[in-house]
Amino acid sequence: AQSVTQLDSQVPVFEEAPVELRCNYSSSVSVYLFWYVQYPNQGLQLLLKYLSGSTLVKGINGFEAEFNKSQTSFHLRKPSVHISDTAEYFCAVSGDDYKLSFGAGTTVTVRA
């Protein structure tokens, strides 16, 4: 079974500042890792995912994440945020089956 811990429940950040959202996972088997974003009053959409290969994964809207197997982490970063990045961000993990396990979410609030 897999599980995910998102280490920050809320992250306030100023516009054009960098942001990092932390995610740790636990799994006894091979994992696939995802970051989803939920804008206010919308469903979730995929930001990026790690399946294999390069540990640095680039996603949409300037986000990137780094898979670190030794630290069982998959932290999400963006070098310069915009007001429009205000949203809730979910880290998720899956194994060989189709079931995703989500973290509790991190709310990012970008202020001018």
Place this chain on the structure above:
Amino acid sequence: DAGITQSPRYKITETGRQVTLMCHQTWSHSYMFWYRQDLGHGLRLIYYSAAADITDKGEVPDGYVVSRSKTENFPLTLESATRSQTSVYFCASSVGIAGGRETQYFGPGTRLLVL
């Protein structure tokens, strides 16, 4: 491209009533999922379906019933609603050929309030 839709978007009901939440996808995806989203818990899987007439329990199935007579529809029924089922419900789908590697595509959600 309609994608994945949910209805109703908002629902208020009373304890003990039966409620059905609808989910429809136009992609012919094999897999469909129901999640509930609660503060502090993220999304938790209620039920999922691999194909028409094939369903299985997720993490929190108690109090819910699903069916899938057609590939494109995956309704979720609360047989006798309880206050603890007040939540936001998301339906999702995925292609169904690559296992855990696949992206899931989410509907806009249904906000359910049980009084």
